[in-house]
Every structure is written in structure tokens, then in C-alpha cells.
Amino acid sequence: MITLLDYGAGNVRSVRNAIRKLGFEVRDVEKPEDILSADKLIFPGVGNFGVVMQRLVRDGYAEKIVERIRQDKPTFGICVALQAFFDGSEESPGVAGLGIIPGQVKRFTDSGLSVPQIGWNGIKLHKESSLFSAYNGEKLYFVHSYKASANPDNRDWILTTTDYGEEFISAVAKGRVIATQFHPEKSGAAGLGILERFLQDSETLTVCGAKNTLIAGEKTQIARRIIACLDVRSNDAGDLVVTKGDQYDVRQEGEVRNLGKPVELARRYYEEGADEVTFLNITGFRDFPLQDQPMIEVLKETSKNVFVPLTIGGGIREFTDSEGNFYSALDVASQYFRSGADKVSIGSDAVYSVEEYLKNREKTGKTAIEQISIVYGAQAVVISVDPRRVYVKSSDETSHTTVKTQFPGPNGEEYCWYQCTVRGGREGRDVDVVQLVTACEELGAGEILLNCIDKDGTNSGFDLELVRMVKGAVSIPVIASSGAGCPAHFTEVFLETGAEAALAAGIFHRGEVKISSVKRAVAEAGIETR
Known part of the structure; x- marks a missing residue:
């Protein structure tokens, strides 16, 4: 015993x-x-x-x-x-x-x-x-x-x-x-x-053979992580499925794309060598009492056979359910941790929190980021960022941080800034990606999951300009996401941006690219892997 x-x-x-x-x-x-x-x-x-x-x-x-x-x-x-x-x-x-x-x-x-x-x-x-x-x-x-x-x-x-x-x-x-x-x-x-x-x-x-002096040896090196991401939602029949969107549209011919069952896919990716597994809950599920949240059962079942880190995102915020029960963001996160999650990912709520924080730069201790990091540590809080490009002719046209892009806009614009969005990319806010990630780091976040609406579902590679911008703005780890289409894209983002991890979804779900082939390509490029 x-x-x-x-x-x-x-x-x-x-x-x-x-x-x-x-x-x-x-x-x-x-x-x-x-x-x-x-x-x-x-x-x-x-x-x-x-x-x-x-x-x-x-x-x-x-x-x-x-x-x-x-x-x-x-x-x-x-x-x-x-x-x-x-x-x-x-x-x-x-x-x-x-x-x-x-x-x-x-x-x-x-x-x-x-x-x-x-x-x-x-x-x-x-x-x-x-x-x-x-x-x-x-x-x-x-x-x-x-x-x-x-x-x-x-x-x-x-x-x-x-x-x-x-x-x-x-x-x-x-x-x-x-x-x-x-x-x-x-x-x-x-x-x-x-x-x-x-x-x-x-x-x-x-x-x-205890020794009182340390032995000399080669230094150990941290590996770049390859992460499998599962977007989870209920389909029209009420079944919980893994799906994938293009520019965040998860429907095809009127039906929600069904790429498999979350628990089964997560175990498969673990066995194939994924360094982490991330679940993003893209369905509301907000009317349920917290103890009946469908994702709680997914985590409990997954953690029985998956022994790499699990992240859960979607709905990490305070809410009152249909029965009148109030839950703080810390309550929600704590329940997910107790169910098998190692990290929680905060999306829209982080944008709203940063909008308030930027008004006077004062920490209130009431944001989800602060509540969770104070108790569980910064490493438990991931910020999921959903930005999209806004093109301008010059950096003088906006107060937001811009980049001179190698990919001009529809009217030949040579500059762009990255607007943060909420509600699954459906609503833009007057906050740029640099403002968001730096403020979130100050509030206590420990990692950035950096998506890109423009790249999502394109299989054309990660937005290197975006990843470089964010890597240069924060001192916490950055996970590159959106746009991977082949193993070379992972090698490229690691070599060109210094991102600590790279994430993909659709190409893994559809079997177009194997995790093993990604790791092999990354290792052959001289990049440390597990």
C-alpha cells in the first residue's frame, strides 16, 4: 500500500x-x-x-x-x-x-x-x-x-x-x-x-558511492517541445468530438468536423511521442454545474493513461451556472487541476483583464491570471492569444506596435500590427499582441500559446514575424501555433524565432504528418528534442 x-x-x-x-x-x-x-x-x-x-x-x-x-x-x-x-x-x-x-x-x-x-x-x-x-x-x-x-x-x-x-x-x-x-x-x-x-x-x-565533490560532465540541454492540440466541442448530435477549423470555422458542408474522440486521440499522441497534449474546449458548456463539466471527465479519463503534461483551455473564468452557483476563476482552475490538468489556458478573459490593467497598471489580485498564479505558480497559467493582422501604410498610422512585413497587405501596405481578438476570433479589441503578452507576464502568466487567425488551417507555415515579435517582448516561454503543414515548418520556427515549443492539430488528426517525422526533422536540423 x-x-x-x-x-x-x-x-x-x-x-x-x-x-x-x-x-x-x-x-x-x-x-x-x-x-x-x-x-x-x-x-x-x-x-x-x-x-x-x-x-x-x-x-x-x-x-x-x-x-x-x-x-x-x-x-x-x-x-x-x-x-x-x-x-x-x-x-x-x-x-x-x-x-x-x-x-x-x-x-x-x-x-x-x-x-x-x-x-x-x-x-x-x-x-x-x-x-x-x-x-x-x-x-x-x-x-x-x-x-x-x-x-x-x-x-x-x-x-x-x-x-x-x-x-x-x-x-x-x-x-x-x-x-x-x-x-x-x-x-x-x-x-x-x-x-x-x-x-x-x-x-x-x-x-x-557518495561523493562530496561534484563530477564534471557535459551540460544538459532542454528540448524543444512538440505539442498535439485537440479542439474539443459537442457536435450537432451532442457528442463530444475533436474538430478543427479553418480561420476558426469548424463546420464543413454544414456539419461540425469530427476528427475523433478526445480521450482516444490524446492517448494515441502520447504513445506516438508528443511532449505535451493540449485540450481547447471551444464549446460553451457554461450552463453546467462545474462538477458536471464534460471536459472534467475527459481530463480524468485521459490522465489514466497519458503521462505527459496536459493543458486545458476554454472557459477559465468566473461564472454562475444555470442553478445559480457562482464559481471564481480559481475554483474553475482548481477543479481542472484536480481532474488531471497540469496547466490551464486563458483566452478571452485575459484580453478583458489586460484592458482593465492597462488603464492604470495596478494589480487588483482579482484577475484569473493573478488568482491562479498566486496559488499554483506562474507555470500553471498559459495565455492563449488569438491575433490577426491589421495592415497600415506606415507605423505612424497607429499607436500599436507594428512590424514591417515581408508579406504586404491587399493594397500594398508594408506594415501591420496584430490585433487581439475574443470570442473565438469573432471580435477584435483595441489591444495589440505586444500589449497583451507583456501585461499578462506582469500579471503572473508563465507561458504564451501564440495562435494566428490568418495562418490557421493554411498549412503554409507559422507566422514567423508574429512569433519573433512576441519572443522579443516577453521572458516567458512561447508556444508557436497555427499554420504548420509539414515537418520543415517546425524546424523553421525553432531556428528563426527561438520559440520553446510548437503546436499543431489538424495535420496530426488527419494523419498527414506524424509526430515522429516532426521530431526526426527537428533533430536532423541540430535542434535538441526528446
Whole structure:
């Protein structure tokens, strides 16, 4: 029996599903004493360091975790749990950590890299551990803005390190206690293998050949991500289907395009090597009570067999359902996280929030972006941007940020700006893409999903001018979307813009391009992949 410490910290369902997938039963901690009596304890953590520590102290868990670790009982900490082992974190000044490992957790400082680090990176082993006996150098999934670093007082804890601008601690271990900054439950077969060896034998954490000095070696590199996107809506018969639009029109000959069932397609893409899977809910579904949202069931079922990150977008905002129940944006996001999502994607609501924010540049703490990032961390908040080109003859014609384009407008205009839209691209707003993404970063967003209405469904390649503009405006990761038609388009967007990830939908759904062929083309171009 495996015991899971579920204290409301993000997507714990994926950890629970991973344990069950590996053939083990799992139960939750119900009272602090369960932490000490558990044969094996999984201690996951997602979100803000201060929020995590506050909950652990509030529920009486912090003291028992420390006692358990000092008794050297089998314990596996994940992500923020590793950071909680340390004395404290810059993320929450003045909030004490568990104090098990000496040192302060600090934010990444390399200005040339996007923060958070989101994606698949390697590890360097500094000790021998049977937990990694079958590890063959595969990349593992990281998502964090803060990292722990080696110092003379904590070197005996260091199991692995990883490079992201600077070297940081990616796993710690001593005796039968281990914690990883990466997410084994989101790292595909390699991550499940590491977790399985912990679950199989109480002695699997034994670490041999401990060294007090770090070994030299090649630096690890983060991979560019290939993401499969599933636009999900109900068709005219009321069935939930994956569809695809051209310039956001999902109908063909009067019927909603039906390209498959969401749960089945998501599993297929996972098995084919997708680095992430994104669901975009493009149907209202707003009359349902939150607990009956169709996408909740999709997430629950998908997370049983898909062990890479899942993002859900569409309707992440406050609303009142037909029964008069009010839900805040945080309530909605929390329910999706509890159902298997790792990130939520905010679209129209982000535009409305930015319009208000631009009036006086004051944070209210009431926007969906702020509410969710404060509790779950910036890495949990993706902004889905739906811009379209507005052509002008010169940059003097508009106050918006323009680009001199290589593709002139219908009347020979040499400049354009990118107007942000809402309501599925049906309504333009007086906000340009640079205003939107920079404001969203200031409000606490951790990633940009950059669509392009002009390119959607064209198979003519990504809008490189748009992606370059946004990459130059923000310091958070950017996912390029809309327009991919062949593997070369992915290689092009990575080489020409520096985007951290690229997303496609229709070409994958229709089988025109395989994920494996995209990865092969990207790797052959010398670009790091998983």
C-alpha cells in the first residue's frame, strides 16, 4: 500500500494514476499520524512555495514529514516538495521551509533563458542509486521558476544536477529518502520507471558511492517541445468530438468536423511521442454545474493513461451556472487541476483583464491570471492569444506596435500590427499582441500559446514575424501555433524565432504528418528534442 500526501497542491491525480498504472494500491493521508505510519510515502508539490508550506503547517503535516525523514522511512518528494526540504525560498520571503537540507531556493537568473523552465531536460548522476539503475539518459519533465543550488553544506544530499543557464539540483537523496525537481509522473516511460523502482522495494533508495565533490560532465540541454492540440466541442448530435477549423470555422458542408474522440486521440499522441497534449474546449458548456463539466471527465479519463503534461483551455473564468452557483476563476482552475490538468489556458478573459490593467497598471489580485498564479505558480497559467493582422501604410498610422512585413497587405501596405481578438476570433479589441503578452507576464502568466487567425488551417507555415515579435517582448516561454503543414515548418520556427515549443492539430488528426517525422526533422536540423 502506497500512501499519498494530498494537501490540495495542484494535479495530484496524475501521481495517483501513475501509481495505479504501475500496479500498486494507493491511499491518501487522512491525519498527520498517517505520515509516520505509511510504509512508503509520496509527497508531491505543485505551486507557490509559501502556499505549500502554509498548508503543510496548517494541517499538521510539516512536523511529521520532518520526523519521518529523520527516521529514514521511504519517502519520495516531487517538484515543490524538493524545494520544501530546504530552509526557504525567494518565492516566499520569510516563509520557513522544512529545514532538512541547508540552503535557500532562488529564482533562475540567466537573462538569456525563458523563465519558468518548462520542458524536457536531462540529468547528471552524482551518486549511484538503484532507483536509476535502468535510467538510460532520457530527458525528464521540468516545470519551475525557482531552483536549489549546491553549497558546501548540502553536497551529501545531491543525487543529480541539471543545467538551465546554470547548474541546479534536480534530485536529492539520502538513505531511503529522495526528492526530484522533475515530475516522474509526467516524464513518460522513463519517469514511470524511476517511480516504479521506488514502489517495488523498500531498499531501492539505497545510495552507494557518495561523493562530496561534484563530477564534471557535459551540460544538459532542454528540448524543444512538440505539442498535439485537440479542439474539443459537442457536435450537432451532442457528442463530444475533436474538430478543427479553418480561420476558426469548424463546420464543413454544414456539419461540425469530427476528427475523433478526445480521450482516444490524446492517448494515441502520447504513445506516438508528443511532449505535451493540449485540450481547447471551444464549446460553451457554461450552463453546467462545474462538477458536471464534460471536459472534467475527459481530463480524468485521459490522465489514466497519458503521462505527459496536459493543458486545458476554454472557459477559465468566473461564472454562475444555470442553478445559480457562482464559481471564481480559481475554483474553475482548481477543479481542472484536480481532474488531471497540469496547466490551464486563458483566452478571452485575459484580453478583458489586460484592458482593465492597462488603464492604470495596478494589480487588483482579482484577475484569473493573478488568482491562479498566486496559488499554483506562474507555470500553471498559459495565455492563449488569438491575433490577426491589421495592415497600415506606415507605423505612424497607429499607436500599436507594428512590424514591417515581408508579406504586404491587399493594397500594398508594408506594415501591420496584430490585433487581439475574443470570442473565438469573432471580435477584435483595441489591444495589440505586444500589449497583451507583456501585461499578462506582469500579471503572473508563465507561458504564451501564440495562435494566428490568418495562418490557421493554411498549412503554409507559422507566422514567423508574429512569433519573433512576441519572443522579443516577453521572458516567458512561447508556444508557436497555427499554420504548420509539414515537418520543415517546425524546424523553421525553432531556428528563426527561438520559440520553446510548437503546436499543431489538424495535420496530426488527419494523419498527414506524424509526430515522429516532426521530431526526426527537428533533430536532423541540430535542434535538441526528446
